[in-house]
Amino acid sequence: MWVVVVWVIVAVVVCLLTMCSPFIANLCTDFLPKKSGTRDDVHYFGFPMPSTDIYMRCFDTHGDKKDPSRNFNTSSCTKLDYNGMAQCCPELLELYFSDELCSAAAEAMGVEKLYLNDPQVDVNCIFLRKYVEGDHLAFHYDNNFAIGTRYSAVIPLHVTQNNTSEFIMIDRDNRIQIMPISLGQGVVYNGWQIRHAITGQIQGEERIVVVVHLYDNPRMNLWGKLRKKARDLTYKSLSL
């Protein structure tokens, strides 16, 4: 009788661990310290600005305001994903979800070719982020569920004069590096390797950026798909 009970307990524990393993793997890659990089691992490139500012109104109608009280105060901003952009400001998709952006970022990174992800696979393959008073992003590593390396391109679209919301990174010597990005410029970096954050915004100021994920191979294997499902659940429940 006791042998059966022990086997049932072992089976339940194994099942639970198996179900939790994508979540545990995501936690490890998101937070366990890595070697990080240097300022030179964040690559700058020039890119045209949009000819319209219609996207500024899209946050009110299609944006997702993050609730920092649900995520241990690690993330506060308003986000507009691919679907919101497609409905409200498709002209921005034309400009930034493009071969031209892939080429500019690939050239800056010194890699042969970079690819966009499929919005049907990841609705966050491109998104806008707006930082107003109190908004910020705590230090983190980006996740990557693809077979290849994922790079993040960040391009500011609108920055008010006294903006305090800046892209910063911690380098491999544990020093905080401020990485200013001017309008008409973008940066591209391996966010899985480089620990980075966005500093807090003050009253009356605003910063809007477009973020595009680029891959040398965006395909996912089964493990990547499970981890992405786990990430989507986590993001939803923690308002990330």
Ligand SMILES: [Fe+2]
């Ligand atoms: Fe990030």
